[in-house]
Amino acid sequence: MTLVRDDLRPVQRRTAILLVLCVAAFFALLARLWVLQVIQGDRWQKLAESNRLRRLPLEAPRGEITDVHGEPIVSNRPAFQLLLFPEEIRDQEESIRFLTNLGIADEAAVRERVARAMRTSHLPAVIADNLSWAQMAAVAAHRLEYRELEVHQTTRRSFPLGPAAAHLVGQLGEVGPEQLGRDDNLRPGQLVGRSGLEKTYQHILGGTMGNLVVMVDALGRQVSKLSEEKPLPGKPLRTSIDAAVQRAAAEAMTGQVGAVVALDPRSGAVRALLSYPAFDPERFAGFLEPAYWRQLVADPLHPLTNRAVQALYPPGSTIKPLLAAGALADGSRAPGDSVYCTGQVQIYGHPYRCWRASGHGRVDVEAAIEMSCDSYFYYLARDVGLERLTAWMRTFGLGRPTGIDLPGEAAGLVPSDEWSRRVRGQKWYAGETISVGIGQGPILATPIQLAVAYAALVNGGFLVRPHLVPAAAQPPRPTGLPATALARVQAGMLKVVHGERGTARRLAAQAPPIMAGKTGTTQVVRKREGVRWQDLPWEQRHHALFVGYAPAERPEIVVAVVVEHGGEGGSVAAPIAGKVLAAALGGAAEGLTPAGMSEEAGEPPSLPPAEMVGGRQE
Amino acid sequence: MILRRLDPWLSAAFAVVAVCSYLAQDSTAQALDSPAYSSRQLVWLLLGAATMVAVGFSDYRVWARLAPALYGLSLVVLLGMLVLAPVRAGARSWIGIGSFGGQPSELVRVVVILLVGLLAAEHRQRRSDLAGVLRLSAVVAAPMALIALQPDLGVALTFLPALLAALWLGGLPWRLWTALLLAALALAGAGWAWYLKPYQRERILTFLDSDRAPLAAGYQQRQSRIAVGAGGLTGRGLKSGTQSQLRFLPAQHTDFIFAVWAEETGFVGATLLLAAYAVLLIRLFLIALAARDRLGAVVAGCIGAWLSAQTVFNLAMVLGLAPTTGITLPLLSYGGSSILATSIALGLAQSVWRLRFANV
Numbered sequence: 001m002t003l004v005r006d007d008l009r010p011v012q013r014r015t016a017i018l019l020v021l022c023v024a025a026f027f028a029l030l031a032r033l034w035v036l037q038v039i040q041g042d043r044w045q046k047l048a049e050s051n052r053l054r055r056l057p058l059e060a061p062r063g064e065i066t067d068v069h070g071e072p073i074v075s076n077r078p079a080f081q082l083l084l085f086p087e088e089i090r091d092q093e094e095s096i097r098f099l100t101n102l103g104i105a106d107e108a109a110v111r112e113r114v115a116r117a118m119r120t121s122h123l124p125a126v127i128a129d130n131l132s133w134a135q136m137a138a139v140a141a142h143r144l145e146y147r148e149l150e151v152h153q154t155t156r157r158s159f160p161l162g163p164a165a166a167h168l169v170g171q172l173g174e175v176g177p178e179q180l181g182r183d184d185n186l187r188p189g190q191l192v193g194r195s196g197l198e199k200t201y202q203h204i205l206g207g208t209m210g211n212l213v214v215m216v217d218a219l220g221r222q223v224s225k226l227s228e229e230k231p232l233p234g235k236p237l238r239t240s241i242d243a244a245v246q247r248a249a250a251e252a253m254t255g256q257v258g259a260v261v262a263l264d265p266r267s268g269a270v271r272a273l274l275s276y277p278a279f280d281p282e283r284f285a286g287f288l289e290p291a292y293w294r295q296l297v298a299d300p301l302h303p304l305t306n307r308a309v310q311a312l313y314p315p316g317s318t319i320k321p322l323l324a325a326g327a328l329a330d331g332s333r334a335p336g337d338s339v340y341c342t343g344q345v346q347i348y349g350h351p352y353r354c355w356r357a358s359g360h361g362r363v364d365v366e367a368a369i370e371m372s373c374d375s376y377f378y379y380l381a382r383d384v385g386l387e388r389l390t391a392w393m394r395t396f397g398l399g400r401p402t403g404i405d406l407p408g409e410a411a412g413l414v415p416s417d418e419w420s421r422r423v424r425g426q427k428w429y430a431g432e433t434i435s436v437g438i439g440q441g442p443i444l445a446t447p448i449q450l451a452v453a454y455a456a457l458v459n460g461g462f463l464v465r466p467h468l469v470p471a472a473a474q475p476p477r478p479t480g481l482p483a484t485a486l487a488r489v490q491a492g493m494l495k496v497v498h499g500e501r502g503t504a505r506r507l508a509a510q511a512p513p514i515m516a517g518k519t520g521t522t523q524v525v526r527k528r529e530g531v532r533w534q535d536l537p538w539e540q541r542h543h544a545l546f547v548g549y550a551p552a553e554r555p556e557i558v559v560a561v562v563v564e565h566g567g568e569g570g571s572v573a574a575p576i577a578g579k580v581l582a583a584a585l586g587g588a589a590e591g592l593t594p595a596g597m598s599e600e601a602g603e604p605p606s607l608p609p610a611e612m613v614g615g616r617q618e
Numbered sequence: 619m620i621l622r623r624l625d626p627w628l629s630a631a632f633a634v635v636a637v638c639s640y641l642a643q644d645s646t647a648q649a650l651d652s653p654a655y656s657s658r659q660l661v662w663l664l665l666g667a668a669t670m671v672a673v674g675f676s677d678y679r680v681w682a683r684l685a686p687a688l689y690g691l692s693l694v695v696l697l698g699m700l701v702l703a704p705v706r707a708g709a710r711s712w713i714g715i716g717s718f719g720g721q722p723s724e725l726v727r728v729v730v731i732l733l734v735g736l737l738a739a740e741h742r743q744r745r746s747d748l749a750g751v752l753r754l755s756a757v758v759a760a761p762m763a764l765i766a767l768q769p770d771l772g773v774a775l776t777f778l779p780a781l782l783a784a785l786w787l788g789g790l791p792w793r794l795w796t797a798l799l800l801a802a803l804a805l806a807g808a809g810w811a812w813y814l815k816p817y818q819r820e821r822i823l824t825f826l827d828s829d830r831a832p833l834a835a836g837y838q839q840r841q842s843r844i845a846v847g848a849g850g851l852t853g854r855g856l857k858s859g860t861q862s863q864l865r866f867l868p869a870q871h872t873d874f875i876f877a878v879w880a881e882e883t884g885f886v887g888a889t890l891l892l893a894a895y896a897v898l899l900i901r902l903f904l905i906a907l908a909a910r911d912r913l914g915a916v917v918a919g920c921i922g923a924w925l926s927a928q929t930v931f932n933l934a935m936v937l938g939l940a941p942t943t944g945i946t947l948p949l950l951s952y953g954g955s956s957i958l959a960t961s962i963a964l965g966l967a968q969s970v971w972r973l974r975f976a977n978v
Contacts, residue, residue: 008909008911008912008915010789011787011789011906011912011915011916011919012906012907012915014786014787014789014919015787015903015906015907015915015919015922016903016907018783018786018787018903018919018922018923018926019900019903019904019907019922021926022896022899022900022903022922022926022930023896023900025926025930026892026895026896026899026930028939029892029930029933029934029937029939030889030892032937032938032939033846033880033885033888033889033892033937034885036843036846036847036937036938037846037847037849037850037851037880037884037885037888038850038851038885040847041847041848041849041850041851042850043847044843044844044846044847044848045847045848045850047844047847047848048844048845048847048848048860048861048866049860051841051844051860051861051864051866052860052864052866215860215864216864217864217865217866218864218865218866223864
């Protein structure tokens with residue numbers, strides 16, 4: 001067989017070119033490999049790490065809040081929340097649809113929460129809380145589709161006292177962006193105190209977040225735990241509140257609108273602090289339903305306001321003991337000085353009527369307090385003038401915040417000519433001074449201010465700083481009021497309850513402790529002759545006030561009660577105060593229902609001059 | 619020893635790649651929780667080695683003479699599959715009896731290379747003319763179209779290097795190259811508009827702009843780059859790469875197997891494997907240069923071009939230099955048909971080497 005060798009040179013030339021191309025390609029691949037692995041290796045390693053590591057926040061349980069005996073006012077219970085890892089989201093719309101179907105909120109709210117979570121995409125955000133078992137099961141069943149979601153066990157606030165402690169404890173709310181920037185311990189979606197004790201003592205109750213670093217696979221399943229930084233739970237907060245007193249106050253106030261403050265006059269330790277109507281604190285313990293929020297905001301009774309420290313009321317007759325003490329102290333009045341009450345007083349040519357049209361006859365300071373005689377205080381106001389009156393009020397702490405350890409306290413109003421010109425744009429009229437003498441007109445105080453003022457009346461003349469936590473206490477400041485003046489006023493207040501003609505003498509029947517105090521009824525609209533308060537529409541009825549204390553001889557507790565549109569201080573507010581005082585001193589408050597009380601026992605409203613039209617001043 | 623008659627470099631390179639292949643598959647089998655993958659791969663690699671030796675000791679010229687018949691059989695099988703084969707992973711590319719089975723398209727490629735070599739060799743001294751070009755193109759296009767219809771675009775594309783190499787080695791003049799280039803461009807445009815599925819277009823766009831949809835189509839490439847880069851200089855240790863073991867790496871036993879190897883053995887291991895591939899491919903071209911006849915030269919050259927193209931494209935894809943196309947890495951990726959086809963092709967080259975001297 002003869003073989004003709006092919007001329008292979010062209011083929012070989014072209015093969016050689018392919019060879020060169022192939023080698024060149026391999027050098028390019030090698031260069032790329034060098035860049036990726038050796039030059040950029042660290043960077044890719046970090047990405048690989050963040051791929052597989054998940055930082056789970058471990059929420060610190062908030063500290064318990066207990067009363068003075070250690071009984072819980074707020075405690076924690078286990079709950080489940082849903083975390084969203086924004087970086088893991090594959091299809092945002094799909095996730096939003098899933099979350100909406102899950103029923104955690106309506107679509108707009110879900111969309112908003114997801115959008116907020118995306119802004120801090122390196123951190124997981126709480127997207128829902130208080131998950132039901134069905135919701136947890138649904139999340140678990142869709143684990144593979146939505147690896148950005150994770151159910152996380154946590155704790156949730158629970159409220160043994162229910163709405164009774166709502167304002168005292170306050171609301172939790174999601175941390176805001178500005179607060180987030182200030183405090184590294186906080187993270188998006190975390191709940192922080194927004195009001196009440198939760199806000200004031202956030203730094204104690206809040207604790208410090210922990211971290212759990214886990215390794216996950218591409219499906220987001222936890223493979224192993226790499227490191228754990230345990231959260232530091234919030235510290236417990238022991239308050240001066242007495243849960244029994246708080247409950248008694250809540251029970252006595254059922255169905256009413258107003259506030260109760262009870263405190264120890266010797267130290268300022270608050271035993272009860274109630275504002276009604278209240279909100280349901282359970283619904284503020286997590287994500288707030290917008291509908292519930294709108295309902296609260298739209299409610300004309302303002303259930304979100306803590307009336308005990310934020311609402312301003314004309315003190316009415318409850319101002320009288322303060323003015324009496326001031327007058328006795330600086331000699332404006334001697335204990336024996338008296339006036340003759342005919343039921344009406346002519347001052348500056350205008351008639352000022354005492355609440356009792358038939359008059360009280362001759363009254364000295366004790367009797368004036370006992371019977372709440374307006375005439376006595378009209379004359380006093382006329383004689384000393386606005387400056388002295390308001391100086392006495394300021395001595396008792398009116399017109400400025402008491403400094404209680406709750407946020408948002410109102411300062412109240414003690415008027416002056418300067419104030420009148422600045423705020424109302426008119427000069428102060430002398431006639432107004434006469435009204436202020438019976439606590440009407442432009443004079444406003446909060447229930448806590450009244451309680452503090454009365455504490456000074458009964459503790460030897462010291463202005464205490466009211467507080468809910470012992471650490472917030474301050475040494476009482478002496479007011480310089482002489483003991484004799486205070487004793488005389490106390491004698492008057494004792495007669496309010498135990499005197500024959502006392503405006504709250506119905507309370508005398510109550511079992512010990514012996515209590516004393518002062519009624520107040522402030523008119524909301526101008527009085528119409530011959531109309532009983534029970535017949536007025538609710539919103540036109542008078543505010544009923546009572547500030548009392550017990551035991552009378554050595555007071556351990558002062559209570560201020562305001563019942564908005566409640567009617568009369570003596571028949572409505574005083575029994576509530578009686579129950580609270582009884583609870584505070586361990587006694588039972590029996591037979592203290594307003595029903596069956598005689599009309600005369602109550603005190604109709606103090607009357608401003610006829611030409612003054614009263615109005616609700618808050 | 620008789621084995622010395624074969625090319626020792628090619629055999630050694632095959633052995634190195636096979637060892638790396640087994641180790642990489644062993645690692646990814648653990649990650650995927652399917653230990654059978656590594657043992658099956660081992661069986662196929664051993665079978666592949668035996669096949670290479672057996673084919674090496676056969677005569678490539680005999681196979682070339684059988685090529686037309688085998689080609690006809692291949693077309694019949696491919697046609698039959700379009701109708702009969704079950705749909706697996708969206709394509710009719712797999713046939714099997716019981717647990718044995720494979721992708722005939724892998725073997726068809728070897729047959730096509732043989733036939734193309736035969737045709738190109740027939741030209742002898744003459745340069746390829748237009749008729750030759752059309753004939754070669756038709757020979758490659760028929761099975762390619764049938765495979766593309768399965769549809770298995772990745773495998774179909776691997777036929778192109780063989781066609782181009784045949785035309786190139788056959789001595790296609792420049793003006794025809796220019797015409798071919800224009801035709802290819804037109805075809806690519808038409809393919810983009812009518813043939814490519816939206817997800818395939820998305821892959822290409824993703825490659826051109828890597829920031830596009832980082833969580834969707836770009837996910838695979840990104841995870842692959844992270845895996846390779848995280849390997850660093852010395853790697854994270856076999857079976858210890860987090861990208862593969864925690865399954866962040868997609869298609870890690872097939873298309874992205876090199877990323878597993880690179881992550882776990884680092885630049886050192888990856889360079890070793892790269893060198894083995896380089897030696898293997900360079901030897902194929904050197905065998906083509908040493909061939910005794912046109913047939914051997916063209917067949918070995920086409921095999922070299924095909925394997926080079928597939929290797930380079932796969933590695934470029936893994937390293938983020940080319941779009942994701944579903945092209946596997948010869949010998950390293952999991953799959954018996956592919957290993958068998960590659961081994962047969964290497965065996966043909968061994969045969970060309972063994973018979974490189976005239977009158978043997």
